[in-house]
Amino acid sequence: xxxxxxxxxxxxxxxxxxxxxxxxxxxxxxxxxxxxxxxxxxxxxxxxxxxxxxxxxxxxxxxxxxxxxxxxxxxxxxxxxxxxxxxxxxxxxxxxxxxxxxxxxxxxxxxxxxxxxxxxxxxxxxxxxxxxxxxxxxxxxxxxxxxxxxxxxxxxxxxxxxxxxxxxxxxxxxxxxxxxxxxxxxxxxxxxxxxxxxxxxxxxxxxxxxxxxxxxxxxxxxxxxxxxxxxxxxxxxxxxxxxxxxxxxxxxxxxxxxxxxxxxxxxxxxxxxxxxxxxxxxxxxxxxxxxxxxxxxxxxxxxxxxxxxxxxxxxxxxxxxxxx
Amino acid sequence: xxxxxxxxxxxxxxxxxxxxxxxxxxxxxxxxxxxxxxxxxxxxxxxxxxxxxxxxxxxxxxxxxxxxxxxxxxxxxxxxxxxxxxxxxxxxxxxxxxxxxxxxxxxxxxxxxxxxxxxxxxxxxxxxxxxxxxxxxxxxxxxxxxxxxxxxxxxxxxxxxxxxxxxxxxxxxxxxxxxxxxxxxxxxxxxxxxxxxxxxxxxxxxxxxxxxxxxxxxxxxxxxxxxxxxxxxxxxxxxxxxxxxxxxxxxxxxxxxxxxxxxxxxxxxxxxxxxxxxxxxxxxxxxxxxxxxxxxxxxxxxxxxxxxxxxxxxxxxxxxxxxxxxxxxxxxxxxxxxxxxxxxxxxxxxxxxxxxxxxxxxxxxxxxxxxxxxxxxxxxxxxxxxxxxxxxxxxxxxxxxxxxxxxxxxxxxxxxxxxxxxxxxxxxxxxxxxxxxxxxxxxxxxxxxxxxxxxxxxxxxxxxxxxxxxxxxxxxxxxxxxxxxxxxxxxxxxxxxxxxxxxxxxxxxxxxxxxxxxxxxxxxxxxxxxxxxxxxxxxxxxxxxxxxxxxxxxxxxxxxxxxxxxxxxxxxxxxxxxxxxxxxxxxxxxxx
Numbered sequence: 025x026x027x028x029x030x031x032x033x034x035x036x037x038x039x040x041x042x043x044x045x046x047x048x049x050x051x052x053x054x055x056x057x058x059x060x061x062x063x064x065x066x067x068x069x070x071x072x073x074x075x076x077x078x079x080x081x082x083x084x085x086x087x088x089x090x091x092x093x094x095x096x097x098x099x100x101x102x103x104x105x106x107x108x109x110x111x112x113x114x115x116x117x118x119x120x121x122x123x124x125x126x127x128x129x130x131x132x133x134x135x136x137x138x139x140x141x142x143x144x145x146x147x148x149x150x151x152x153x154x155x156x157x158x159x160x161x162x163x164x165x166x167x168x169x170x171x172x173x174x175x176x177x178x179x180x181x182x183x184x185x186x187x188x189x190x191x192x193x194x195x196x197x198x199x200x201x202x203x204x205x206x207x208x209x210x211x212x213x214x215x216x217x218x219x220x221x222x223x224x225x226x227x228x229x230x231x232x233x234x235x236x237x238x239x240x241x242x243x244x245x246x247x248x249x250x251x252x253x254x255x256x257x258x259x260x261x262x263x264x265x266x267x268x269x270x271x272x273x274x275x276x277x278x279x280x281x282x283x284x285x286x287x288x289x290x291x292x293x294x295x296x297x298x299x300x301x302x303x304x305x306x307x308x309x310x311x312x313x314x315x316x317x318x319x320x321x322x323x324x325x326x327x328x329x330x331x332x333x334x335x336x337x338x339x340x341x342x343x344x345x346x347x348x
Numbered sequence: 349x350x351x352x353x354x355x356x357x358x359x360x361x362x363x364x365x366x367x368x369x370x371x372x373x374x375x376x377x378x379x380x381x382x383x384x385x386x387x388x389x390x391x392x393x394x395x396x397x398x399x400x401x402x403x404x405x406x407x408x409x410x411x412x413x414x415x416x417x418x419x420x421x422x423x424x425x426x427x428x429x430x431x432x433x434x435x436x437x438x439x440x441x442x443x444x445x446x447x448x449x450x451x452x453x454x455x456x457x458x459x460x461x462x463x464x465x466x467x468x469x470x471x472x473x474x475x476x477x478x479x480x481x482x483x484x485x486x487x488x489x490x491x492x493x494x495x496x497x498x499x500x501x502x503x504x505x506x507x508x509x510x511x512x513x514x515x516x517x518x519x520x521x522x523x524x525x526x527x528x529x530x531x532x533x534x535x536x537x538x539x540x541x542x543x544x545x546x547x548x549x550x551x552x553x554x555x556x557x558x559x560x561x562x563x564x565x566x567x568x569x570x571x572x573x574x575x576x577x578x579x580x581x582x583x584x585x586x587x588x589x590x591x592x593x594x595x596x597x598x599x600x601x602x603x604x605x606x607x608x609x610x611x612x613x614x615x616x617x618x619x620x621x622x623x624x625x626x627x628x629x630x631x632x633x634x635x636x637x638x639x640x641x642x643x644x645x646x647x648x649x650x651x652x653x654x655x656x657x658x659x660x661x662x663x664x665x666x667x668x669x670x671x672x673x674x675x676x677x678x679x680x681x682x683x684x685x686x687x688x689x690x691x692x693x694x695x696x697x698x699x700x701x702x703x704x705x706x707x708x709x710x711x712x713x714x715x716x717x718x719x720x721x722x723x724x725x726x727x728x729x730x731x732x733x734x735x736x737x738x739x740x741x742x743x744x745x746x747x748x749x750x751x752x753x754x755x756x757x758x759x760x761x762x763x764x765x766x767x768x769x770x771x772x773x774x775x776x777x778x779x780x781x782x783x784x785x786x787x788x789x790x791x792x793x794x795x796x797x798x799x800x801x802x803x804x805x806x807x808x809x810x811x812x813x814x815x816x817x818x819x820x821x822x823x824x825x826x827x828x829x830x831x832x833x834x835x836x837x838x839x840x841x842x843x844x845x846x847x848x849x850x851x852x853x854x855x856x857x858x859x860x861x862x863x864x865x866x867x868x869x870x871x872x873x874x875x876x877x878x879x880x881x882x883x884x885x886x887x888x889x890x891x892x893x894x895x896x897x898x899x900x901x902x903x904x905x906x907x908x909x910x911x912x913x914x915x916x917x918x919x920x921x922x923x924x925x926x927x928x929x930x931x932x933x934x935x936x937x938x939x940x
Contacts, residue, residue: 129794129852131417165850167763167792168586169411170420174794179413190411192586194557194576231860232845232887251846251907255836289854 071202074221074271075304076113084108085346087308091299096278097145102348103274103302104149113271114220116154121161121218122146122186123270125225125241126175128287129166135279135294136287137171138226140180142276142300146224147184161189161214162244163196165287189214196247203263205256210247216268223270223306227277227297227313229285233257235314235324236286238273238306239265262329265306269335273309275301280317307336308343373647373682382688386679389470393477400429400474404542407760408585409797419812422800425450427757429474429534430803434458435514435622436535436753439528440804442521443750448805458629465633466626469616470655470672475533476616476623480655482605483612490610499612500654502667504702506611506618507657511703514624516715523719524746525777526804529753531621536601539756539780543591543769544598550584591759592768592785616672617657624701627669631699635673636692637666644685650677660686668699722777732927734917736774737784737826737898739767740791741799741810744923751806754780758798758807764789766900767798782807784825786900786916791825793852793899817897826898827920827929828857828891835913837886841867845887847902847914857895858902858914860887893920893929 028036080086090103104110114120124138132139143160150158160181164171168190172178181188189195196210215221225241232254233240242264243250253260277299281288288294297316303309307330311321321327327338337343371377407426430436431450434457441447457468469476483491491499517528529535553576560572580586591597607614616623637660644662651661653676658667660677662685678686732745739758742748759767759782766789769780782798784791796815799807815823828847836844851858865886869879891914898916906912920929 129792167795169409170763170792170794173411173413173420174417176417178411182413188413190586192577192580193588194554194561194573197561231848232843249907249909251905254844254846254849254907255842257843284854284856286849287852289852289856293854 067200069200069202069207071267071269072216072221073269074218075269076220076271078112080112081108084112085344087301087303087305087312087340087343087345089299089301089312089345089347091297091347094298096139096141096276096300099278099298099300100142100145100149100274100302103300106346106348107302107304110149110153113222114150114153114155117156118154118219119217120150120155120158120220120222121215122150122158122181122222122224123215123241123244124160124162124177125228125244126162126168126171126177127165127244129170129174130288131174132176132279133291133294134288135226135281136228136285136289137175137177138224139276139278140176142274142278143177143224144180144184146222146274147181147186150220150222151185155220158184158186159189159214159218160186161191161212163191163212163247164244191247193247201263201267203260203267205259206253206263206267209250212245212247215245220271221268223273225273225275226280227275227301227317228281228288229283229317229319231285233261233324233326235310235317235319235321237275237310237313238270239310239326239330242268258324258326258329261326262333262335265326265330265335266333270306271304273301273303273306275303275309275313277301277313277316282317303340303343305336305340305343307331307338308340311338312340371682372649373645374684375682376684378679378681382675382678385675389674392471393480396472397474397477400537401541403428404538404760405546405583407538407542407757407801409761409763409795410581410585420795420797422761422797426761427755427801427803428453430538430753430755430757432457433532433534433622434461435517435532435625436526436529436755436804438625439517439521439526439753440751442518443524443526444747448751448803450803457626461626461629462632462634464635465630465668465671465673466623466656467673468626469620469623470674473533473616473622475537475620476613476672478537478605479608479613479615483608486609487612488609491608491612496612497648497651499610500651500657501661502657502659502664502670503617507670508701508703508707509618510620510624511627511701512707512711513619514621514628515708515712516718517621519712519715520719521750523716525719525722525749526751526753527718527749527777527779528621528715529755530780531619532753532755533615533620533622535753535755538760539754539769540597540601542760543756544594544601546584547589547591547594548598550579550588553579554588585763587763587765589765590788591765592783592788593771594769597769597780613655613657616655617670627701630669630671633668634690635688636668636694636697637671637678638687638689638692639666639696640685640687641696643683645683647682649680649682650686653677653680665696665698667702668697669701719777722775725775732918733773733775734919735783735785736770736778737786737900737916737918738921738923739782739784739798739807740815740823740825741796741808742782742806742825742923743808744925748806748923749777749781751804752781753804753806755803756780756782757801757803758782761797761801762789763795763797764792766791784900786903787912788904790900790904791898793897793901821922822853822897824897824920824922826900826916826918827893827896828898828900828902828914828916830889830891831911831913831915834908834911835889836907837865837888838913841865841884841886843886844907845889846905846907848887848889850901850905852899852901853895853897855895857892857897858889859892860889862887889914896920 088103088106090099124143128136130136199211227237230236277297283293314321403426432453434454437451437454641662655674656670656672658670767782770783799809832838836842848858900916902914
């Protein structure tokens, strides 16, 4: 029997050695020693403040109630004019995100989503003020394409020149909110990757929190299993309003939902109010709109929480206010 | 330079050899009309497969800003291939004695078969084209060279199987079940591609996107975001879709496609009941083949390219019922043996399927016997599985089984991923029929798309008014019930009522009762005594079964994640007269 020569011996021994070395190297570099892993989420806790720090024109108000006009778009125009115009809030070249409430598969008459004409007019004003891009998005409760279509907001925003982004799972990224209750949650990235953020909610009854408008509208920025938030609804709303402080809040109260909120379903549950509230203070806007749908602001705990956290004031009449 | 010129010359030579191959034997060229027909066939096959896939991908509602706010529809005949399927039409004709709406189009395919033979199989069928391509691209050593000639010879025993499956399916239809739809190639294509291939692509895309998100590069992230957005718009949807036990459907697809490596077009030759159905009508076909046996040199080139294994070679009878009319044989024949023409001589041709009469009768009997055998078990009426929640607009269970061909169009179109292929929940006979699993997705109240795309009327084309109950009683698919031992306000003194928030009916079927409950603190009192107790007010949810439509939104959103505290079962479904709770609205004196 012929034995392998020295060259062959070295080759075979070398190959076996290299395979062993490679395996050992891989094993050692990827070795999990089973040490207790660092618990909890990593990264900085963040909040997003989009408010503008300006010296407004002398005659400009910070809180405007526009009313008694059947045309929603005209109400929005009047309110913003009284605030010193959209240019006060939007700089040339800004990326602006408009966040309506597009939560439900309901038509405008049922008043469960923001009125499309209000959304469209806000978009138009932002573009006229020089915004580079205006995005409209929301994380809906019902099936999103249906909500965006049947609310009429898709068409209204598109016609006004906005980009409409439907919530897709890959657009949610885990973020650490600066919250008492909420720590790490998936947040709709489109919403926070903006220069300016305009909150355009609708004023509605809510069976658990009594009233929903501006602050509660930030539920629509979250992904994940947000159905758990109801267990501490006031605290979670206050946390979200601390996380996202918008440039401007425009509450649509042209037609409001008085019962069976937040979803409604029956047009008899809704009533016309022909009002739009614009404010730089989200707590003040909510306090005023809350009274408008017949609820007592002092019975809505998250408003007081917002005030004590310094997010704003429920005493809207202490702001430079005006009615038009 | 010289090298480039040389390569160019080689390439040109290669191209010429490919385009104008030197023909074997006498080298007689095929008739121009035949060469044109072969290319026309390839074009039609490609177009038909692409059309099928496009319609399948469009079987969804992606939203639109031009759309009518009140009525959401797919707006395309996405179930077109199924409507043109004569096997589906024949089964449902036998089971219901009617031809449902668009199924009348199947007369067109039948007419085509009566003139040209099984052109559907060779030219149009998307599933056939998939097999054609895989058998051509990936033959194993059993499908190459001389072995391919053997593999393409008629194998009478094997090729009879499809006729037996056809007879069994039709007999089962007479006995009251469209179960044969499980074997229909169009149904298989929709079901397998829609429920397993597309979700698999979506899964891979999402996994790749998640991997890219790990790398902290804003440019990469925005690129993968746009790629995912574009793919979602073109192929699938934003929402990730998963289907209950779709793995089985995927494995069966892979298995039947893999068989092409061993027996080319295994599915078409051996199993396809639609091919068999068309094969029984091919005997009347006006176009057929004539062979000049004397001229044949047994070069077997026709066999190398044969799709149907229908004996095109000289010396044997041509099997008209097996031929896919692909014209490859005449195109390949270098000796002027094979000629396709109108009104050919029928000498030396077998036009009828060669199935043994006894086996044919036995297989039909087996198909007919299957249905009573399946129904003496606990389905349909007694001991009905409460989890079998049928889509809105579904007809009563017995008629539903007469109509449902398991094509999965409804599951593909469902925007909330609520409809799933049943395993054995609906009985042996109910395999792959649609059931609603609310925990995965609820029935969107204003949506009527499943009925829109159902080709056989198992799910009726209802309107929004009927479904939502505008001016009439709404359509209910089941009723919700609370598990009070798991519900937060009921058992754990914790506020919740997400179910009530999502309940879409007006007035809401879920209503809340405000109660003051005692709650014990979680930490002991400072002196180590029993933890303190306090009173708080919670809203406890209740269901009003007369208002509940069984949509399952409450079950979907219940925060008790693993086993929800509110769940829907089929009780109270509008379509059934027996699966009921409440007495009101049921006037038995009127008759049905």
